[in-house]
Amino acid sequence: MAKMSSPTETERCIESLIAVFQRYAGKDSNAFTLSKTEFLTFMNTELSAFTKNQKDPGVLDRMMKKLDVNSDGQLDFQEFLNLIGGLAVACHDSFRKSQKRV
Amino acid sequence: MAKMSSPTETERCIESLIAVFQRYAGKDSNAFTLSKTEFLTFMNTELSAFTKNQKDPGVLDRMMKKLDVNSDGQLDFQEFLNLIGGLAVACHDSFRKSQKRV
Numbered sequence A, B: 001m002a003k004m005s006s007p008t009e010t011e012r013c014i015e016s017l018i019a020v021f022q023r024y025a026g027k028d029s030n031a032f033t034l035s036k037t038e039f040l041t042f043m044n045t046e047l048s049a050f051t052k053n054q055k056d057p058g059v060l061d062r063m064m065k066k067l068d069v070n071s072d073g074q075l076d077f078q079e080f081l082n083l084i085g086g087l088a089v090a091c092h093d094s095f096r097k098s099q100k101r102v
Helices: A009-025 A036-046 A059-067 A077-101 B009-025 B036-046 B059-067 B077-101
Strands: none
Touching: A009 A036, A009 A077, A009 B009, A009 B036, A009 B077, A036 A059, A036 B009, A059 A077, A077 B009, A077 B077, B009 B036, B009 B077, B036 B059, B059 B077
16 A cells, blocks of 8 residues: 555645535535535535624525526535635735734 | 634635645745745645656646736735635546546
8 A cells, every 4th residue: 555644734625625515515416516505504504603793694695696607506616616715815815904904 | 702613624724725825925025925936835845746746847837827817927815726726626526537437
């Protein structure tokens, strides 16, 4: 058996993104996309710190519509990554702004 | 102080992406972008399992050019996320194909 070195932080992160997507996408018959219900479960479980602060009840509906680029009512892995990327950019920008203030 | 619950896998992943980018982007005077040198250091350290299997020595040069959407010779955080997303999609596709074979 080939010797496996422990994964780097970036490799662990890529693995996590795939594992999380598959965990939530696998809840209904189509294991390769997130339905609206699966998307809501994902958001309310994995990103509850974000969702519980949203006062507008329509925000998740609008996010799903915006992320679903091909409008098939499902999010594929690329569309899911756009969500993670958007959140990461928002966090990173807020970090940059907080650094500039110091 | 507000009670902090432990981060979810998705939150940890978003934090990791930001931390890794800042670790490598912070090596020269511009702390908010990856220069070509910083990109090569990142690839050869964090993704060496990928880079060491590349027989073509020009592959990293071409990746940098393709990722640098605004052609400023630097990768910003969004351009960096496109790299991570591209690798994650490639891994996910290869996983799907391997599942179909079973």
